[in-house]
Amino acid sequence: MNDDNTTPLALEAFIPYKLNRAADLVSRGFGQIYKDRAGLTRPEWRTLATLGQYGTLTATSIGAHSSMHKTKVSRAVQALQDRKWLKRTTDEKDRRIERLTLTREGERNYRSLAELAHSFETRLKTVLGEEDFNALNRGLAAIETHLGKRIDM
Amino acid sequence: MNDDNTTPLALEAFIPYKLNRAADLVSRGFGQIYKDRAGLTRPEWRTLATLGQYGTLTATSIGAHSSMHKTKVSRAVQALQDRKWLKRTTDEKDRRIERLTLTREGERNYRSLAELAHSFETRLKTVLGEEDFNALNRGLAAIETHLGKRIDM
């Protein structure tokens, strides 16, 4: 069905549109949380989350893990450093590299936001219902599997 | 499972992140098409698509149908007008309003892109497989149903 090329496109049924719309709706929800509670931007939140999850990383690997362009990472790292939520340590073996690690305060804030993230997801699961939630996860996993070859952004 | 609040958050499994990542992956695919073929930005493509679908609309209703902030619509309409892909007609009953309609050239380009959009979606369905594709649609529909109360952006 819907192979009729005389039918104009229904934007509200078009997958790229629906995906962006859904991402905006959900991100607005969680985005309000890290913005209101911690004054973070999305790149800053992702950087914090990645460092909290993996411990010490370089800027490049933060980008690889969180799908962020290196300029976004660079600016987010700078912002988090200004708040003293992370510290940089130049690697002695390879002096191009900086090891990035959360400070105690960074970790504290990370744990607090990670808990809110878990709550948010639980709430989302409840609101959508378990079956639709699982369907969503399945669909998103398929996209990642088939289109996610590019790791960087 | 995963209710353990001592477990750090796994960003790559977090729904808001996965949704944004999937939206980026898919949008990069179709975005290349309307950018390369027609030199359009996303707001311009959405405006074209909405007018192609509904015929004559006001800027406000374009925003409502395509989830775009009125400033995005305003700028996209301006750009499409500069290309002579649409024309404005001030409503005589209410002179705040402008009726926007695609020109012949705008329609021609719309039909061409709408066809590419249908092909893109068909290809995506093939790549993901019908079951995963249906799961994705089901999940996205659930988000729209439960979080999509806000029509405007």
Add this chain to the structure above:
DNA sequence: TTAAATTTGTTGCATGTGTAACAATCTAAT
């Protein structure tokens, strides 16, 4: 009728973003 409130659409401003260029450093090839 007149004044206040609302609606429609545009624009100034500050901020966010990707591209390209770059400096510094390291690696590989000869």
Add this chain to the structure above:
DNA sequence: ATTAGATTGTTACACATGCAACAAATTTAA
């Protein structure tokens, strides 16, 4: 050892974006 190339991270630039303020027009209330 030298030189070309690659990698890491930052910055200048241009462009996109949302917010707030705005003008113009209409509607509502008094």
